[in-house]
Amino acid sequence: GxxxxxxxxxxxxxxxxxxxxxxxxxxxxxxxxxxxxxxxxxxxxxxxxxxxxxxxxxLSQIEQSIKQKIEAVGTPLKEWNIKINRGILTGLNEAFIITKEKRDELVEKDPKSDEIIRPILRGRDISKNSYEWAGLYIIATFPSRHYDIDDFPAVRDYLLTFDKRKLEQSGQKDIDGIKGNNARKKTNNRWFEVQDSIAYWDDFLKRKIVFSRISGTEPKFSLDTENHFTNDTGYIISGEHLDYLLDMLVSDIIWFAFKTYYMGGGIDKEFKVNNLLNLPVPLPSTDAIKLTDEEMKFIAENIE
Structure with missing residues (x-):
């Protein structure tokens, strides 16, 4: 500038x-x-x-010193026994993400619908150490589950209220000659399925950390024990030492380190998840990060 x-x-x-x-x-x-x-x-x-x-x-001299001390005892998250996965990309949220009222209506018509309708968190719903569920659900027709949509007639009929040509994952552009009236991205998936395969779908049903990749001014990581799924702006971390890892991710030292040294480029206040894998965090069995009072003061003054 x-x-x-x-x-x-x-x-x-x-x-x-x-x-x-x-x-x-x-x-x-x-x-x-x-x-x-x-x-x-x-x-x-x-x-x-x-x-x-x-x-x-x-980096200033004090920033270099902080970085060196963190890396001396930290282990990059890619070397932890954890998995970080993206939330669900539907390709047409207005069809696949529904309200509680619509969910209740579909389940009343066909109780079997409940098997493929799951509560969902969006990135915007997740904050530091908490989340606020907006009462939304996702029609969780993951290609990796190989569902037959005729087994769920209420859901099938609801999805068909949308233009099936738009639900088709054909990549067709300007349907009926209308600019922007497009089908979903071209894939090998079927018209009633979400866009990604979601082979890791069962990780959503585990105890996990959920986080938003659009961070703002705070680390938006929270523990989820209520089997929420997430959309593509929300990610999940499953694996070992989740309580300890959460404490680390929302701590001033690690958040400062991520923002200053590892976050990488993106839209304003958004970070690249691959860069999170490079973030060095001390394992529970290693020594704590030891910073001077001057370094801790510097972090406190520059955390936002």
Missing amino acids: IFDSATVDTNILISEKAQNAHQLRAVTLSADGLENMSDYVRQNVIDIDYKLDETWAI
Whole structure:
């Protein structure tokens, strides 16, 4: 945002042909440094060491120290005995996500409908250490379950109230010549099934951590023991040491570390879940992260 007339972020890279020293000198330029930029750079430049297979960020000395101490005792989540899975992508939420009133109506018509209708949390429903269920359900016709929709006539007839051509996973565009009147993304799945296979469907029925990938200013992780499913803005973590892991994920130290060092790019306040797998968190059997009072104060002042 240095140039008022520019519509994209500006990055100028100057390089020379030389042996790679795996070091950078960098500065984060703020608005108050624009007037005397050369002086600002001289006073605020920092040296960064990095490895070729790691992301790098412009960090102050205290931020580098915090990062090193966390990584010294932390184990990346991808090495934990856990699984992180995305919620359910339906391809047409208005058909597959229903209210409690509609769920009750379908079950009254055919009690068997209850077998494939499950309560669902959206990412927006999940907060730090809590969630607020909005009374919504998903028609959980997962391709991996190989359902016959004729076994659920009330659900079948309800889905058919939507244009079946839009439910078809054919990828057809502009049905009836109407721009934007599209079928769902092309897959090998059937018209009444959700878009993804969801082979891990039984993990939703386990004790698990649910979280929103659109984090805002707080770590939106919560424990779910009520068998909620999630949509594609909500993710789940299943596996070992969930209570301990939840405490870590919502702690100031780990949340600061994730936001500062590992979160990665995305839309505003959204993080990439693959980057979460790289987050180093101490295992229950390892030493705790030991930071100085100055470092803890710095985290407290920069946590948001």
